[in-house]
Amino acid sequence: MKKESSTIYELVSSGTHKNNVALYKCRKNGRCFYKKIAFSSFSNRLIENEKKGYDWFCKIAEKDYQIILSRNNFFEIEIPEFRGKIHPRNTPLKGCKNEVEIIIDFYKKYWLNAQPFSIHGDLAISNIILSDGRDINIIDWEHFHLADPIYFGFDIFNMLFIALRNEYKNLESINKKAKDFLKSCYSMIIEGVPASNQILEKPFQNSRNYLIQFKRKFGLRVGIADKFALARFPEKEIEQLDLLLT
Secondary structure: EEEOOOOEEEEEEEEEEOOOEEEEEEEEEEEEEEEEEOHHHHHHHHHHHHHHHHHOOOOHHHHOOOOOEOOOOOOOEEOOOOOOOOOOOOOOOOOOOOOOOOHHHHHHHHHHOOOOOEEEOOOOOHHHEEOOOOOOOOOOOOOEEEOHHHHHHHHHHHHHHHHHHHHOOOOOHOHHHHHHHHHHHHHHHHHHOOOOOOOOOOOHHHHHHHHHHHHHHHOOOOOOOOOOHHHHHHHHHHHHHHHOOO
C-alpha cells in the first residue's frame, strides 16, 4: 500500500512483459479508480498510446467517461472503475459463450464501419467488462493502433484463440460443442464483411500472420511470440483449427 496526499494506492501489477508500467487501484474520498504509471521513456509512449485507444473507443462506441492523462517526467493515466463482470486472464471458452456472442455483436456494430479503423491488440475476455446485460467497456488499450479495415476480425479471433488455449492444452482435443460454437462465431462475424477482408478467409492463420507482420505496431519490449500464444503456436495446428470453421 502506498499513500500520497488523500489517495490510497494498491498495487495490482507491475512490469508485465517488461513494459515498465505499474497498475494501481486507487481510492480517494470514497471514489475508486485505476492508475497506470510509467517508469521509463518507453513506457511513457505506452501510456500515451493507451489514452489514444480509450479516446478512439469512446468516440466510436459513444461513451462519455473521462480518461485523464498526466504528462510528468513519467506519464500516468487515470481510468474509471467500470462496474460489471470481470473475468480472470485464464478464462476458458467454456462457461462464457453468451458473453462471447455479445462481444462479437458489439464488435461488428462498432468496428466494422469505424473511421478510422483500429486494432485493440489484446482483446481477451479478461479485458472486457460486461454490465447490465449488454453494456460493454473495454480496458487495456496499450497495444492500440490504427489499421486498414481489411484486418477487421483480428481482435475477435485472437480473443477466441486465447480462450481456447486456456481450456485446451492440445487443440486436437477440442470437443464437438466447442467446435460448433467456433463455427457459430465465424458465421456471426463474417456476415456483411467486404470480400476485400484479409482475415476471415483463414481467420486464425491470418490473425497469426498479422501479429508477425505488424509486430512493431504492438509496442512490445519482448518478442511477439512471448506475448501472444497465437504467434508462437505451430502453423500446421493453426491450419487445422481453421478447417473446423468451414
